[in-house]
Amino acid sequence: xxxITLPWIEKSPETLSGYRRKAILLLFxxxxxxxxxxxxxxxxxxxxxLADWKIPFVLALVLGASLAxxxxxxxxxxxxxxRIIGKFLRWSYVAFALFLGGVVGACLIVWLHxxxxxxxKGLSAAEGEHRVWLLAVPYDHTVRxxxxxxxxxxxxxxxxxxxxxPLQFEFIRDLVALGGIIGFISIIPAFGIWWERxxxxxxxxxxxxxRVGGWHGWLQSPADGLKLIFKEDIIPPEGDPLLFRxxxxxxxxxxxxxxxxxxxxxxWVFRDLDVALIFILxxxxxxxxxxxxxxxxxxxxxxxxxxMREACQxxxxxxxxxxxxxxxxxxxxxxxxxxxxxAQAGGFWNWFVFANPWCFIAFFTYYCAALAxxxxxxxxxxxxxxxLVAGFLTxxxxxxxxxxxxxxxxxxxxxxxxxxxxxxGGWSSPIPEAWxxxxxTAVGASPDGFFGTLARGLLAGGPIIFVLKATFLFYVQxxxxxxxPRVRIDxxxxxxxxxxxxxxxxxxxxxxxxxxxxxxxxxxWLNVIDGILHWILVGIGVIVALAILCIALYxxxxxxxLVGQLAVVDQLPGS
Amino acid sequence: xxxxxxxxxxxxxxxxxxxxVASSNIxxxxxxxxxxxxxxxxxxxxxxxxxxxxxxxxVYAGGTLVLMVFGIMLTSKSPWVGFRATRGxxxxxxxVAILMAVGISTLVLTAEWSQSANAPLKTSPSVAEVGExxxxxxxxxxxxxxxxxxxxxxxxxxxxxxxx
Numbered sequence: 001x002x003x004i005t006l007p008w009i010e011k012s013p014e015t016l017s018g019y020r021r022k023a024i025l026l027l028f029x030x031x032x033x034x035x036x037x038x039x040x041x042x043x044x045x046x047x048x049x050l051a052d053w054k055i056p057f058v059l060a061l062v063l064g065a066s067l068a069x070x071x072x073x074x075x076x077x078x079x080x081x082x083r084i085i086g087k088f089l090r091w092s093y094v095a096f097a098l099f100l101g102g103v104v105g106a107c108l109i110v111w112l113h114x115x116x117x118x119x120x121k122g123l124s125a126a127e128g129e130h131r132v133w134l135l136a137v138p139y140d141h142t143v144r145x146x147x148x149x150x151x152x153x154x155x156x157x158x159x160x161x162x163x164x165x166p167l168q169f170e171f172i173r174d175l176v177a178l179g180g181i182i183g184f185i186s187i188i189p190a191f192g193i194w195w196e197r198x199x200x201x202x203x204x205x206x207x208x209x210x211r212v213g214g215w216h217g218w219l220q221s222p223a224d225g226l227k228l229i230f231k232e233d234i235i236p237p238e239g240d241p242l243l244f245r246x247x248x249x250x251x252x253x254x255x256x257x258x259x260x261x262x263x264x265x266x267x268w269v270f271r272d273l274d275v276a277l278i279f280i281l282x283x284x285x286x287x288x289x290x291x292x293x294x295x296x297x298x299x300x301x302x303x304x305x306x307x308m309r310e311a312c313q314x315x316x317x318x319x320x321x322x323x324x325x326x327x328x329x330x331x332x333x334x335x336x337x338x339x340x341x342x343a344q345a346g347g348f349w350n351w352f353v354f355a356n357p358w359c360f361i362a363f364f365t366y367y368c369a370a371l372a373x374x375x376x377x378x379x380x381x382x383x384x385x386x387x388l389v390a391g392f393l394t395x396x397x398x399x400x401x402x403x404x405x406x407x408x409x410x411x412x413x414x415x416x417x418x419x420x421x422x423x424x425g426g427w428s429s430p431i432p433e434a435w436x437x438x439x440x441t442a443v444g445a446s447p448d449g450f451f452g453t454l455a456r457g458l459l460a461g462g463p464i465i466f467v468l469k470a471t472f473l474f475y476v477q478x479x480x481x482x483x484x485p486r487v488r489i490d491x492x493x494x495x496x497x498x499x500x501x502x503x504x505x506x507x508x509x510x511x512x513x514x515x516x517x518x519x520x521x522x523x524x525w526l527n528v529i530d531g532i533l534h535w536i537l538v539g540i541g542v543i544v545a546l547a548i549l550c551i552a553l554y555x556x557x558x559x560x561x562l563v564g565q566l567a568v569v570d571q572l573p574g575s
Numbered sequence: 576x577x578x579x580x581x582x583x584x585x586x587x588x589x590x591x592x593x594x595x596v597a598s599s600n601i602x603x604x605x606x607x608x609x610x611x612x613x614x615x616x617x618x619x620x621x622x623x624x625x626x627x628x629x630x631x632x633x634v635y636a637g638g639t640l641v642l643m644v645f646g647i648m649l650t651s652k653s654p655w656v657g658f659r660a661t662r663g664x665x666x667x668x669x670x671v672a673i674l675m676a677v678g679i680s681t682l683v684l685t686a687e688w689s690q691s692a693n694a695p696l697k698t699s700p701s702v703a704e705v706g707e708x709x710x711x712x713x714x715x716x717x718x719x720x721x722x723x724x725x726x727x728x729x730x731x732x733x734x735x736x737x738x739x
Binding site: 292297334 | 600602603606609613625626629630632633636637638640641642644645648649701702703
């Protein structure tokens with residue numbers, strides 16, 4: 001097949017509008033049909049009449065059909081009003097609403113899910129222990145039971161009882177939570193790649209993507225993703241095709257697994273492992289295997305160079321990274337991330353980064369090593385596109401190539417999130433909760449009222465604060481990438497093994513002795529020095545934060561002006 | 576659920592272990608090793624031995640495996656190294672395999688499983704407890720192991736040093 005023609009590309013406008021009419025008709029018919037099925041099923045079933053094993057099918061009939069019906073209706077309206085929708089998508093608010101709404105909406109869904117689960121758990125215990133087809137676990141509630149519980153709070157909707165019934169199983173609950181995690185991971189690269197392109201454009205005094213989607217090209221990443229899916233999938237026949245395919249998944253899956261143990265707030269974690277920190281580090285380590293295999297299986301000298309660099313780099317950065325993380329662990333006395341973050345609550349001066357000078361330096365050594373672990377500039381040697389074509393990615397194309405980037409952006413968020421939890425107070429707000437409460441009472445709003453709860457949820461700590469902090473560190477990764485030149489591989493090895501490793505060892509030892517002196521032996525003079533240094537570091541932190549804010553404000557005010565002068569102008573002949 | 580998970584992960588570990596032996600391509604063997612290590616780590620997770628599982632992942636799957644693949648890539652002469660075992664090697668391998676099989680089956684058959692089945696651990700020891708045990712009851716083995724690692728490191732550094 002030498003030429004590919006799309007079926008609609010050479011049709012006259014009349015034929016096209018005919019297609020459109022047919023599509024609208026088909027979608028509407030499907031929608032009405034599904035809604036009909038859903039309505040009939042809704043009135044046909046009442047709680048307590050069904051054997052429990054039939055419930056999944058009833059749910060599929062009622063909820064599945066109504067959801068499908070709504071989707072078809074939306075599709076039909078989309079085809080009808082596509083011109084108006086196209087205009088609407090150009091507004092900047094839409095992009096903002098989608099990006100923010102994605103995160104906030106995901107948070108709300110998880111919260112609702114948790115509330116529903118608590119509700120079901122709180123219902124009165126049921127008659128004995130049953131075994132259910134499909135899920136061989138003991139369960140407590142029958143549909144009648146849940147319906148009775150719903151009636152008690154004044155909600156008399158039978159379908160809701162059916163819909164809530166599966167949520168009592170841990171298995172189903174985990175599936176919903178995993179859906180939330182995967183949704184979040186899909187938002188990160190889509191947003192991150194667009195943001196990276198805009199940040200790089202801003203740093204290089206250009207505009208970046210401006211066309212796709214309207215406002216500042218906000219639809220660029222989904223459009224790129226669509227393009228990548230349609231690209232030809234090339235597998236080098238001289239390489240190892242099996243490993244070539246496998247390497248993608250070994251790189252892509254571990255960062256997603258790491259999200260299973262990453263807490264977004266005190267209760268917002270999929271599994272609160274007592275070894276969460278080592279688990280996440282292990283996942284980041286396995287990712288490297290995938291990168292090495294990708295380069296090896298490509299059978300391309302640039303790819304092998306890239307993966308050898310990755311292996312060298314990994315051997316050198318991983319030790320300083322792990323050892324810098326030991327310092328906050330020592331401060332908190334736990335490997336559980338929720339405990340570590342909980343130990344830093346109550347104001348930004350309690351954050352471990354300001355606790356003592358050793359922690360302060362360890363934050364920076366960790367962040368440098370984390371840059372290397374995400375293959376981000378100035379340590380993007382495995383991929384260095386100006387020397388090695390594309391490094392380990394040279395032979396990859398299409399969707400496999402994009403999966404590598406999904407993994408990379410997910411890992412960037414993971415290391416930023418780890419830095420936030422270990423050094424920057426996790427999800428706790430910079431302002432202590434007591435201040436917010438007293439402010440609310442001073443304004444006249446009750447801390448437990450609607451606005452009080454909202455304000456405390458937003459300001460006093462929670463997933464949104466965590467995501468904001470992690471996003472800032474994510475942004476710093478972009479900022480560093482477009483500011484610093486790439487270092488050579490021998491410089492990376494030298495810096496990691498001969499500079500950072502001894503430094504981190506000294507920090508570790510000093511921190512151990514420091515904690516011994518201040519917390520256990522209670523030396524008075526050391527405690528005084530500790531207090532002074534602590535407040536000096538807090539002062540440095542405040543000054544740096546204010547300076548960044550001022551610079552950002554200056555940049556925002558002058559965003560239409562080029563930075564500096566065009567030096568070339570003076571040297572042009574005749575100028 | 577736990578039974579199902581056990582069978583899945585056991586199957587993954589076993590199949591990858593067969594893959595290690597059966598594959599003549601050394602890099603594919605290394606990848607199969609990743610499957611075995613990961614499968615065993617997942618079995619540890621199923622058994623609620625989180626610390627062991629995570630250490631398995633970070634030390635073997637994350638660290639050692641990378642070093643092994645790295646070594647293969649740096650030392651192999653052609654990109655696709657295959658190896659053929661000589662008769663002596665096969666004989667030695669069979670001998671070792673038989674010894675291992677006899678030893679493990681003796682252990683499995685003579686162990687008193689009923690005791691542990693009657694009184695299973697309610698909760699697995701936490702990381703803090705493991706750490707405390709390592710530094711109190713099992714301090715000598717722990718220190719001996721660390722001295723061994725130190726000796727290995729010095730030896731490796733000595734071997735790798737270029738003569739001047």
